[in-house]
Amino acid sequence: MQRTSTVIAGALALLATTFAHAEDTYQPKAEPVTDSVYAIIGPTDARTYDNHGMNANYGVIATDEGVILIDSGPGAFSGPHIERAVAEVSDEPIRWVVNIGVQDHRWLGNDYFQDKGAEIIAFEKTVDSQKEYTGQHMEGRLPDALKERFEGTEPAYADRVLEGDAATITLGGTEIELSLTDAHFPGDAMAYLPESDVAFTGDLVYVDRMLGVHPWSNPKNGLEAFERLEEIDPKHVVPGHGRVSDMERARRDSGDYYDFLVNTVGEAARNFETMDDVMDANEDLEAFKHLEHYDSWHRTNMNRTFILFEGM
Template sequence: MIGIFMRAVPALFAFLFGAAAPAQASQDIPDQYPGSVLYSKPVEFIPNVFSAIGATAPPTYENSGHNNNLSFILTGEGVVVVNGGASWKLAEALHEEIKKVTDQPVRLVVNENGQGHAMLGNSYWRAQGVKIVAQEEAAQEFGATGYDSLAAAERIQKEKADGTEVVLPDETFEESYRVAFGSFPIEVLNLGPAHSPGDAVVWLPEQSLVISGDMAFHERMLPIFEETDTAAWLVSWDEGFEALNATYVIPGHGHPTNMDQVRRYTKDYLVYLRGKIRAHLDAGGSLADAYYVDQSPYRHLDTFEELATRNAGRVYEQMEFE
C-alpha cells in the first residue's frame, strides 16, 4: 500500500524520507479536486488511515474554507473522523468520500481544537447521529467564538456555508480520551498548551502515527495568536509531543511527514523567533522594530507574508514580561 502511495504522491515521501528538500506546497496551487468542495481527494497514507489535505493558504471562496486536514480512520468496527470541517458541505463531502471506500458507519468525530475549521462541520455530523468529542478548553473556546467563526465562514464561503450551524461537542475530556474500535486503539491527547486552547492530537500507538492537529506545522508558517504561550508550547512539545516518538505525522495543515520536518518548522521556529526577540529586547529594541526581526530562513513557508511580522510582534509582547 505504501508503495502505491509513493508513486501517487512522490513529493510527500520526499518529506517523509528525504527531509532536506524545501516545502513544496504553494498558495498558488489551484483546487486539486474540482468535482468536490474538498480541496483535495482523501488519500490513504498508511493502511486504513486517510487524509484530505487542505490548502495551505488562508480560507477563501475558491478553497471552500478547506485549509486544514480532514482525516479518517477505518477501524474495522466503524470510522473515526478527525476534524468536523469548516462547514456542513465540507463535512458532507468528506462523508461521501468515506462511503466510497467503506460501508463502516462513522462512529466518532474528534475536533482537534476550537477553531471554525475544526468544529463548524459538527452541524452535519450531529444530524447523522455521530458522537462528537473535543478537549474541554476547545469546546469552551468554540462556545465563546463559534458564532464569529460562522459569520466569517458565511462571509468567505457564501452559499457554500449553507446549512452550517454552531454545534458544540457531545463530550469533552481534560487530558485524554481513549477508544478501541476494531484493531485500532486510538488515544486523543491534550499534551499541554500549544497553538490554541484545547489543542488535541490523535495518537495511534500500534501504527506509530500521530494526527497532530495544530501542535505541529511544516509547509506553512505557524500562526501565533494572542493567547498562544510560546514558552509553554515548547514545554508541551518536549515533554508530550516529542515523547510519542512517532514515525509518521499528519499535521493540521500540509502533507503527511515525519518528526524531523515538523520539529524543524515548529519547535525550531519557535526557538529561533524567541531567540531573535530575546536579543532584540536585550538590546533595548522597541515593539515597532520587533516586527522586522530577521525571519528569512522561513521565508519559503506558505503564509509567511501574512504571519511573520504578526508572530514577531506577539512574541515580543509575551517575552517583554517573562
C-alpha cells in the same frame, strides 16, 4: 436553424464553463498514511469559496466498528464532501468525530455529522474554547468566504466530554491517545495512534506554510507540546496544514520556529530589549523563508510573541 445553432453553442459553452469550474473546485480525497489511517489534505492557502473553507487537514481512521474522523470540517456544505472521501476508503459508517481543533474550519461540521448519527468527542477545554469563539466564527472570515455555502451551518458541541488534559479512547481495537496542546487556540489538542505510529497534531504543527500566532495563541505552549511530540517520535506526522511528514520535517518547519519565537523573541522581551530592534534583527531568517506565507506572518508572529512574553 441559425438560432438553434446559437442556442446549442451557448448551452455547450455554459456546460463547459460548469465543468471547468467543477474541476477548479477543491475535491477532498482521503490519502493513505498507513493501511487503516488516511489524511484529507487541504490547500495551504486561505479559506475560499472554491475550497469550501477546507484549508486544513483532517483524519480518517478505519476500524471494524466504524470510521473515526479527526475534526469535522468547516460546516454543512463540506460534510458531504468529507463523506464522499470517506466512502472511497471504507464501507463503514462514521461513528466518531474527535475534535482536536478550535478554529472554525475544524469543528463547525459537527452538527452535520451529529445529524448522521456520529458521536462527537472532545476535551472539556476544547468545548469551552469552541463556545467562547462561536460568535467570532459564525460572523467572521469563514461565512464571508463561503457566502451561501455557509447556510445551514450551526454550532454543535461534543456529546462525550473528556476531562483533564490527556485521555485514551478506543474503537474497534484502535486506540487513540489524546492530549491538549493549547498552542494555536486554547483547547487545541493532538491525537496519537500507537499501533499505526501516526500523530494528528492539529494546528500545533504546520508543514510547508508558516504557522500563525494569533492574539490568543501561545508559542510557549506550542514549544512545550512539540517537545512532548518529539518524545513520542511518531513515524508519521499529519500536520494541521501541509503534507504528511516525519518528525524531521515537522521540526524544520514548526519545532525550530517555536524555539526561535520562545528563546530568541521571548527571551529578548524578558531582557527588556526593544521590540523594533528584535524584529528588525530577525526579519530575514533563511531557515524559514521557504515557508508559504512567511512574508505576511513572520513579523506579526514576532510582534505577538514579544507582547506575550513582555507581560509574563
